[in-house]
Amino acid sequence: MRVAVVGLGHIGLPLAVQYAGRGHEVVGSDRNPAIVEAINAGRSPHLDEQALVDRVPELVAAGRLRATTDNAAAVRGAEVVVVIVPVVVDDAREIDFAPIDAATADIGRGLGAGTLVIYETTLPVGTTRERFAPMLSDASGLTADRDYFLAFSPERVLVGRVFLDLQRYPKIVGGIGPASTQRAVAFYEAALEPGTEVRAVTNAETAEMTKLAETTYRDVNIALANEYARYAAARGIDVLEVIGAANSQPYSHIHLPGVGVGGHCIPVYPHFLFNTDPDLRIPPLAREINDGMAEFAVGAIEERIGSLRDASVLVLGVAYRADVREDAFSSAFPLRDALRSAGAIVHAHDPYFSAEHLRGMGFEPYDLDAPVPVRAAVLQAGHAAYAELDPSAIPGLEMIVDGRNVLDRARWEDRGIGFVGIGR
Numbered sequence: 334m335r336v337a338v339v340g341l342g343h344i345g346l347p348l349a350v351q352y353a354g355r356g357h358e359v360v361g362s363d364r365n366p367a368i369v370e371a372i373n374a375g376r377s378p379h380l381d382e383q384a385l386v387d388r389v390p391e392l393v394a395a396g397r398l399r400a401t402t403d404n405a406a407a408v409r410g411a412e413v414v415v416v417i418v419p420v421v422v423d424d425a426r427e428i429d430f431a432p433i434d435a436a437t438a439d440i441g442r443g444l445g446a447g448t449l450v451i452y453e454t455t456l457p458v459g460t461t462r463e464r465f466a467p468m469l470s471d472a473s474g475l476t477a478d479r480d481y482f483l484a485f486s487p488e489r490v491l492v493g494r495v496f497l498d499l500q501r502y503p504k505i506v507g508g509i510g511p512a513s514t515q516r517a518v519a520f521y522e523a524a525l526e527p528g529t530e531v532r533a534v535t536n537a538e539t540a541e542m543t544k545l546a547e548t549t550y551r552d553v554n555i556a557l558a559n560e561y562a563r564y565a566a567a568r569g570i571d572v573l574e575v576i577g578a579a580n581s582q583p584y585s586h587i588h589l590p591g592v593g594v595g596g597h598c599i600p601v602y603p604h605f606l607f608n609t610d611p612d613l614r615i616p617p618l619a620r621e622i623n624d625g626m627a628e629f630a631v632g633a634i635e636e637r638i639g640s641l642r643d644a645s646v647l648v649l650g651v652a653y654r655a656d657v658r659e660d661a662f663s664s665a666f667p668l669r670d671a672l673r674s675a676g677a678i679v680h681a682h683d684p685y686f687s688a689e690h691l692r693g694m695g696f697e698p699y700d701l702d703a704p705v706p707v708r709a710a711v712l713q714a715g716h717a718a719y720a721e722l723d724p725s726a727i728p729g730l731e732m733i734v735d736g737r738n739v740l741d742r743a744r745w746e747d748r749g750i751g752f753v754g755i756g757r
């Protein structure tokens with residue numbers, strides 16, 4: 334098959350490589366010329382997955398993979414178009430469709446009869462049918478589910494292990510009509526590794542909601558873990574011991590508490606659900622609880638050392654999770670704001686970010702090789718290097734909050750430093 338992949342980011346390029354690797358002829362498109370040039374020169378523009386670095390050169394050399402900045406040209410003549418251009422939320426958590434709308438308009442201009450278009454980008458329920466089908470039909474003059482076919486299939490993989498996840502997670506597929514679903518199932522059976530489960534669901538809306546349901550479940554689950562953490566902390570109970578014991582019952586799957594939830598997905602996609610339905614009560618509350626963990630950490634510090642007015646406080650790790658150089662929707666930001674509201678001067682250290690980058694995020698960059706005194710610290714990202722951190726490297730420290738429950742308590746308490754975990 335001739336396949337077009339629109340959006341060659343951290344997910345789109347691995348998909349293009351997967352399809353080309355199964356013998357299809359793949360043309361990828363991206364509006365970023367640097368990405369397109371790298372691929373056409375036989376190099377992967379993304380280095381987070383070794384298989385990309387290894388496979389892009391051979392697939393380009395074999396003529397099975399090439400790239401263009403022209404979405405419409407990539408789509409022209411394609412039998413299948415896979416769209417993986419992001420939909421994000423802005424600072425006010427309003428959904429921003431601009432990039433994917435632009436891509437869709439281009440796809441409509443290149444669309445020919447018989448083509449199957451599959452959206453993989455996480456979308457609010459109803460977007461494929463109500464937003465994209467009219468745009469594609471208007472631009473092409475073709476009728477959806479008759480002259481061309483349209484489906485949604487959520488991408489559920491994790492960056493850095495895309496090829497592995499593509500094989501082991503069932504591919505959920507729902508079309509805007511039965512003909513579209515059937516064609517999308519046939520495509521994935523021919524494009525993913527043999528044996529990968531491809532599971533048709535009733536329609537595109539079911540497939541759209543599936544992704545929102547699984548990500549929101551995780552946010553809600555973590556919020557519950559955070560409530561348990563507060564409850565346990567108030568009673569001198571170690572919440573991790575409770576969770577470990579509770580999860581020995583096969584129907585209990587309690588996640589881990591922490592100082593907040595960050596990343597592209599979990600803090601974002603619940604908004605796709607409740608922005609469109611004010612009657613949903615648990616998902617917005619879970620968001621509030623998880624963002625409120627910043628206040629919990631600040632409260633724990635104030636309880637032990639008093640007012641933070643003009644006190645220097647250090648945030649260890651600004652990344653949204655351990656050992657990544659990614660700050661999308663990081664809980665370091667609500668933590669920064671809560672510390673500032675309490676009057677603190679907020680320093681930050683992160684081995685993955687430069688001093689300029691940290692300053693740009695609104696922190697005072699902290700150099701562990703030339704440390705200034707701080708009264709308190711909060712471990713926000715559980716980078717492996719912090720497990721080895723010598724408490725004497727941070728002068729003046731009176732207490733530390735282990736926001737990810739990864740530090741060795743005795744190591745800090747033995748130096749007379751107060752230590753609080755989340756729910757420990």
Ligand SMILES: NC(=O)c1ccc[n+]([C@@H]2O[C@H](COP(=O)([O-])OP(=O)(O)OC[C@H]3O[C@@H](n4cnc5c(N)ncnc54)[C@H](O)[C@@H]3O)[C@@H](O)[C@H]2O)c1
Pocket residue numbers: 339340341342343344345362363364365368404417418419420432433435436453454455488489490491492597
């Ligand atoms: N990143 C993840 O961990 C992850 C996991 C599962 C699913 N997803 C889904 O994949 C989507 C994409 O994620 P990603 O990590 O690949 O993003 P990314 O930012 O790495 O890549 C997106 C690419 O789209 C390109 N682009 C933007 N507008 C375009 C347009 N109009 N035409 C052509 N190209 C355009 C950008 O230049 C960029 O290269 C997410 O929105 C999400 O729905 C992501």
